[in-house]
Amino acid sequence: MTKYPLLVRDVLKRKHFESAKLIAGHQGVNRQVLWTHILEIKDFDSLINGGELILTTGVGLQLERTTQIAYLQNLIRNGAAALCIEIGDYFDHVPEELVALADEHHFPIIIFDKIVRFIDITQDLHTYIINQHQQALTQLDTISKTFMELSLMPNGILKILQVLHQDTNAHFLFVSEDTKSFYYPVEAKKHLRLIEAHCQQHDVQEPIHLLTIQSDNFVIIPVNGLGQVWGYLCMHTKLPKPSNYMLLNLERATMSIAHILMRNRMLQERQQSREDEFILALIQGQPVDIQHYQSYLPIESRNLFHRVVVLNIHYQAHIVSEEDWQEVQLHNAMYVRSILKKLGFFPTVSVRQHEIIILAFYIAADSVKESQESFDQAIQQIVSRKAPQPFNKLAITFGISNVYQTIESVPRGYKEAKSVIQMQHNQLASSIYFKDLGVYRLLLQQDNATLLQYVKDYLQEILLIDQKNGNDLYQTLCVYLACNGAKNDTAEQLFIVRQTLYKRIERLESILGNDFLQAPYRLNLEMAMKAYELLNKTAPDLLRL
Incomplete structure (x- = not known):
């Protein structure tokens, strides 16, 4: 080198x-x-x-x-x-x-x-080679210190490009989707649109990307942060292949640029107290002056919709210390926000102790406003192997509300997203969407006393017999209904002989009547069973019948 x-x-x-x-x-x-x-x-x-x-x-x-x-x-x-x-x-x-x-x-x-x-x-x-190598190491050390000093100054990215130009006499550009692009010297501007388009179209990920267009040679290096590509440092050179010294120099420059971008993002996240205040007021149903908080919301549009997304992040002391947890949560919010923006969302984000709440705004035609594809893609990227540490080691549960269009619907959306997380924790649902909770969507709107009375009205005698005699009438009823009254299938799933099953069915008929498989009685029973399962997970003490 x-x-x-x-x-x-x-x-x-x-x-x-x-x-x-x-x-x-x-x-x-x-x-x-x-x-x-x-x-x-x-x-x-x-x-x-x-x-x-x-x-x-x-x-x-x-x-x-x-x-x-x-x-x-x-x-x-x-x-x-x-x-x-x-x-x-x-x-x-x-x-x-x-x-x-x-x-x-x-x-x-x-x-x-x-x-x-x-x-x-x-x-x-x-x-000669050894002396040059030693000299290059000294120069790299010196220029690295210069980069770090410049990263702490205003307009640091442009100043880093100036130093690179002075050291190599090449032209340099920094392009990014999220921040302002830079170039030095002025002649490099003519390649700005070309490099921006190339990086967007090809999603450059490799550590060193070489590009030749006619007689122009470019070296493109991604600037990474929090497991994401935040931008690209590009060198326009006459050499067909850069020297090792140039590559090491560019590597140190990208690290300093990443520090600048990280610091800027951290400042943005630390200044989001008003954004937290805004979302907290919304989910609590407090009156909000939308004009006062307009900077946190996208411009109103006929085709602007939103879902409330909640990330429940379980604190794990062996991964993150309690002292560092708040800082880690800010990093997590930055990471999630960057992914959503990249996928075309307009996210408004609030960070709480163990939650990240997102108002995920997006523009869509009425015919596809309910589509979950973009949200599925976002979740896949958030939990991918490329997620930064310690985010990729944390246990995270997602909840996503129905689609809404008015800001007044945020409290309802937040409650829906939280309900999804609750159902996953109780192992009563696996989907992350409120829409997929089925009959639980209705049951969750009832208070426990109402649900308990409904369970008693249809299942009390069966549950009391099971508690007293250790029978399995309730389980038999659940499987029998799930098998749509098919006795062979029911016996196989319960691992009992058919004669035993016949006796249990006779007992169920004596309690429920001979027509318990017929609508609407069957529907009432199934609703009561779902209510029982919900109470058994959320309020088991109430079920002491």
Whole structure:
């Protein structure tokens, strides 16, 4: 790694190459030389890593022509920088076939007409490379400190781009969907729309993305934060491939830019007390001056809808300390907000101790306003493997309300989302949508006393018999109704013989009547059973009949 890489053309200018001649591969003089290697054998696949300047007296080239060609092809395939041959007793000329092959692959072949000391060449070049490497490390350390200092200053991203330009003389851009884009120098602006469009269309994720458009070469590096891509740092360069020094420099710059973006987002989240106040007032049904809080809401539209989304996050002391929990919750809210924005939502977010409440506004046609696809996609991304720590280790339960259009519906939506979470905790539902709770949507609107009386009206005698004698009449009734009166299926699911089942059914008929499978009596029984299950989970003490 060097700031100014050693190229073949630079090697040709060194003292020990004064008598050297470049006889092939003239277009490859910009190949980088990483090291030198004396090679006198024909089988060397495991001996070179790429970028070596190969020195040879030609001992390994004293072969038939096909083997000589294979030798040169192997050097090219293994990424050697160039081949230096000492013309003398072992090898007196370079065949035309080798010259043609080298020219075809832009692979430089250098010859020495006079005897040279390979040890002098290696010592000179290795000293140069090592010194450059040490100098580059020092420069990287210095520029890293500069980046960190600039990240604390106003307009820090632009100032970082200026330093990058001064260090490399290349053009730089920073593009982002969420924040302002920057470029330096002014000439770089002409590529701004091109890079923005490319990053949006291709969703660049790899650590280093190389892009060539006609004669323009671009290096694009994502700026990551909280498991998300927040923007892209782009370098416009004349070089077809950036040096290791440039890449390390860009890596340090992206880290400093990420710190700036993180700090800005943290400031935004810390300043959301009024947003918390707004949502809290809404869910409690308090009067709210919408004009006062208009900055937290999207512009009114005929096709603007919203759902209330609640994330119930279970605090786990072995993952996050109590002292850090508030800070972690702010990070969690930033992460969730960024995903929803990326998917086209207009989220208003409130952070509480163990909850994140979101008014997820979105624009849709009436025909698709109930669609859950976008919400499913958001939940999948929120809990994906790419989620940042410690978010990806926390136990999270989601609740999503029905679709509403008026802000006055927020209290109802919040209650619905909380009901979904309650039903999941009680293992009475698996869906995250209130719409999917079925008959529980009606039962949850009743107070416990009303539900208990309904259970007593239809099931009390059966439950008392089970409590007193240890019978299984209630379970038998549940399975029998679920099997729609099919006795064979019921017996199989209860793991009992049919004679036992017949006796239980006779007992049920003596209590409920012979027509308990018929509507509407059956519907009443099934509703009572659902009410019993709900009370058994939420208020078991009431069921002491």
